[in-house]
Amino acid sequence: MIVAGFIAGAMNALAGGGSFVSLPALIAAGVPPVQANASSTVALFPGGVVSAWAYRDGLGPVGSVPMRAMLVTTLIGGMIGAALLLSTSSSTFSFLLPWLLLCASLALAFGRRLGEVLRKRWRIGAPAVLAIQLLLGVYGGYFGGAVGIMMMAVWGLLDTRDLKSLNAPRTLLVSAANSVAAVTFAVAHAVRWPETIAMLVAAIAGGYGGAQLGRRASPALIRTGTLLVSAGITVAFFVRTYGPMLSHH
Template sequence: MEEALIIAAAGLVAGVMNALAGGGSFVTLPVLLATGTPSIAANATSTVALWPGGLASAIVYRDGLRPIAGISVRTMLAVTIVGGAIGAGLLLYTPERLFDRLLPWLALCATLALALAPRIGPWMQARLGPRGRPLILAGQMLLGIYGGYYGGAVGLMMTALWSLIDGSGIKALAAARVVMGCAANAAAIACFALAGIVQWNTALLLGGGALAGGYAGARLGRKLPPAVIRHATLVLCVAITLGFFARAYR
């Protein structure tokens, strides 16, 4: 009973984080690992549990969808879904011990994305100039693979990539960010379900908490200053990333 409450609470916190700034898997994954869930199954279960909240957000945002740098939404979706399926397949064929070693580095990439996303787009755009459709599509395929394989902060990484070419603000890209992240995870979930590695009872507990947290986080986000949200999220992500390194290389 106590473990179930901890898992539901982790889902709640993750839902709040995803609603405010992203990075909810930074909470759910270590909690699942602490309960004895193998790392690959924990990653798959976390992805499944957090997906309904992302889907709900995608439905809300759907009216704001528009082409990215002239690339249609359908094309972006197709590339993202293919990438998500490839990433999930790679995860399923990754030995558990190797994934345990990779996990802290993936978490570090996600943490850096959370920290640098607001600046890296304008900085790169000013220095590189436009590269057009090939860069966006190639980058989107890689991010789809990353999303299916691990997925931490993938939405922020997508926003940073699109900003290099599109030049729109974060709010204008929010709808595409949510929908593409949801699409990559949907492809991954199908693969995980077919492989039978999802712990469904745990996913239901996490998912219920995440839905409640997503609602609460959306309301909280209207009141808290953006700087407070970002700093609190980054502190938590840095602490968990260090914990992953300690676990993998102790």
């Protein structure tokens, strides 16, 4: 748990995708899938809050949409997503998990590029952004893999603002969805605390270490490593979930 937490925290600080390590580690430790996802969210959210605090000076509206409206929308979505997860059976979540991991892997691999391509062709207004933000909040509360990259891709369609300046709102809103989900999971007793606390402390240390490494390491190397980890774990979960079915047939 400690090693997985440290690696997940470092990955989140470097390029995102920390849940690709924390969630499988919890499942491997014998935590049921729904509880593992809830525990992973709780373990990784303090690192995100620390990042959001570090970016606080850069907070502002996302294009023409006020930050308060984005925040309220994301919190509502996160609460809905968390409630949906708690109402999902472990067998259903196990069936969905490889597809959720695949969705997050594709977002990590192509999200930024897709955002740039769409941006050249379309512009969307504030109501559409808030509607999509609500859905991303639901996804963030339910699973959340690569949700920050998805947000950036959508926000890029809103205006021609420098995407780097959207890092602060992205970090805050991802943390908002995770925080409300974490509180919901804790209140619903869906968290396995011994494993979660070990991972949480290690993830904070990993987040700090990852930030230091990020200043020195090549961005291309970091991105390649992240994509290899996410692709490998996604393939492993497809084999684990669907392999027995195929061999049976």
